[in-house]
Each structure stands twice: as C-alpha cells, then as structure tokens.
Amino acid sequence: MEKLRILAVLLVCLVASPFALAKIEYMDDAIAKYPNISDTVLDSCSLCHTIVPELNLYGDAFKDANRSFTAIENDDSDHDGTKNIDEINALTFPGDDSSFPVPQASIKVKKPNGGETWTIGTKVQVTWNSTGDVGPDVSIELWQNGQKVKTLKGSTPNDGKQRVMLKETLPTGAGFSVRVKSVSNPSISDHCDATFDIVAPTP
Known part of the structure; x- marks a missing residue:
C-alpha cells in the first residue's frame, strides 16, 4: 500500500x-x-x-x-x-476582459474650437468629450485673452453638449475662448484650442 x-x-x-x-x-x-x-x-x-x-x-x-x-x-x-x-x-491582466486600466479623468472641448464668430443675443452650442471620473456636472466659462470674463453655466449635466445664451452684458471683440471644467474636481478642465470673436448684432 x-x-x-x-x-x-x-x-x-x-x-x-x-x-x-x-x-x-x-x-x-x-x-x-x-x-x-x-x-x-x-x-x-x-x-x-x-x-x-x-x-x-x-x-x-x-x-x-x-x-x-x-x-x-x-x-x-x-x-x-x-x-x-x-x-x-497599468498592472491589470491582459488576459482578463474584466481587468483593465481606469482611464484618467479628462475633458476635451470640441466646439467652439477657434475661428468662430459669436453674435450677442443668440444661443450658441458648446460641446465637449469627457473620459474617466469627471463627475456628473460641469461648468462653462467664457475667457478673453487669458482672463475669465463670465460663467456661462455654473452647473450643467456632463452630457457633452449645452446651448448658452450670449447676453447683452457680455463684451465684444477678439481673443475669446471657452473653458469647460468639472464641478466636483475643478482641476479637470479644458479650453478650446484657439480663440474666436464675439460681435454685436447687426442693427
């Protein structure tokens, strides 16, 4: 045995x-x-x-x-x-489809992207992409020549699009950009790639 x-x-x-x-x-x-x-x-x-x-x-x-x-x-x-x-x-398993890296949180402004002309008194579309844990809401800001001019939307769902009204109190001119940032983590943000103009409506 x-x-x-x-x-x-x-x-x-x-x-x-x-x-x-x-x-x-x-x-x-x-x-x-x-x-x-x-x-x-x-x-x-x-x-x-x-x-x-x-x-x-x-x-x-x-x-x-x-x-x-x-x-x-x-x-x-x-x-x-x-x-x-x-x-x-990333130290995740390449042979297991349930194991993968968590994407780094980021925002990418898609529109405006530079070269546009916005007109006071009209509604314009702002669009963006987000990846990772950006949070449920974002804010949309208007900047000019590196300085914040106005918050266009203090909080809006992070769904990639939002129409905003260009009120008469906004300045006109060149050098404008849009910044979209996370409400819960403001360090996650993005400006459009180039500047655009804002003009007064035609009389």
Missing part, C-alpha cells in the same frame, strides 16, 4: 513538473521583460493562465507567438479595448 502511495506521488510530480518548470521559466522571462510587474499581482501564473494548465487569452496569444512577449505587446488579447502593453504597464 505504501509503495502504491509513493508511486502515485511520483506520478503526480512527473506530470506536474513540466508545467512548474515552464511556469518558472516564463515568469522569469516576463519579469526580465517587464521589471515593473515584479512582486505585483501580475507576478503569478494568472498572467497567462486561468487555472494551470489552462491558458487565458493572453497565454494563448503568447503561445501562438512563439512565446514572445514583444510580438503581442500591441495586441488586445482579451478584447477589452486596451493594448496588452498598456495593461501590463
């Missing part, structure tokens, strides 16, 4: 050892290639495996690429919209 137990243990070791040796070899290669993953969640079998020896999508791609990490850096193995190399740099 004891001999059978020893034989069973030896058999398990013989079957498991190739996977164990491969795991050590490939993890050493991964850490040599990407030192930033050492002692992190990516410094484990989970980088390439779901459950050893089953490969995840990144592990499959690594195997198909002749076990070259470089060859698949610009691929998106788990189809989560992020390149493998960007996931590795």
